Amino acid sequence: MTGILLVQGDITHQSxxxxxxxxxxxxxxxxxxxGAIHRRGGPEILAECRALRAARYGRGLPTGQAVATTAGRLDARWVIHTVGPVFSEDEDRSELLASCYRESLGVADALGARTLAFPAISTGVYRWPMAxxxxxxxxxxxxAETAVEEIRFVLFDTPAYEVFARQIG
Structure with missing residues (x-):
């Protein structure tokens, strides 16, 4: 059984x-x-991202997919990068957003991760409505069928935390 927790704070401080x-x-x-993950995690993350771009993702990581790198100086073993969709009022991109979570869990399972911290994907500059x-x-x-035992949603501010808390029930 996977446990789901809500945490208000900075995802780069999660262990x-x-x-x-x-x-x-x-x-x-x-x-x-x-930007926060790259700054706090250090140059090792960027170096692995550049290697991924050179080897497999010359045109970039497609929306809804996920790939892992080292976590550098973060208190984690890995960073799982996923590209969320930009919100559109004219086109339903919900499946792409759901794919970010499913694909990230799949990568976590492949790595053997048991604890995972998610941000609220696509809710910042990509303008997805928080609720x-x-x-x-x-x-x-x-x-999702996953071996991850604990999933944390790390929400940066009180309004985001409150929206997730209402949704979680």
Missing amino acids: VDAIVNAANSSLLGGGGVD DAARIALETVRS
Whole structure:
């Protein structure tokens, strides 16, 4: 049985096997969670991301997929990078957002991770409405078959935490 926890705080301070990064497709760092993970984790993460770009993801990591690197100086073994979709009022991209969670769990299982910390994927600059993002995230992880024993949703601020808390019941 997988336990789901909500934590308010900074995902880069979590002590877990793997931290999920809401990455951009370039895998080369950016703003928000992505930038914070790269800054705190150090240059080892960027070096592995560059190697992935050179070897397998020359055009970048596709939306909804996930790939792992070292966690560098973070208190984790791995960072699992996933690219969330940009929210659109004209096109339902919910399946791509759900795929980020499923694919990240699949990578975590392949690595042998037992504890995993997720941010609220696509809710920052990609503008996904928090309540809908929380619903998709929680439904997806609850229905996933995974060996991960503990899933933490690490929400940066009180409003995000409260939205997830209402959704979790």
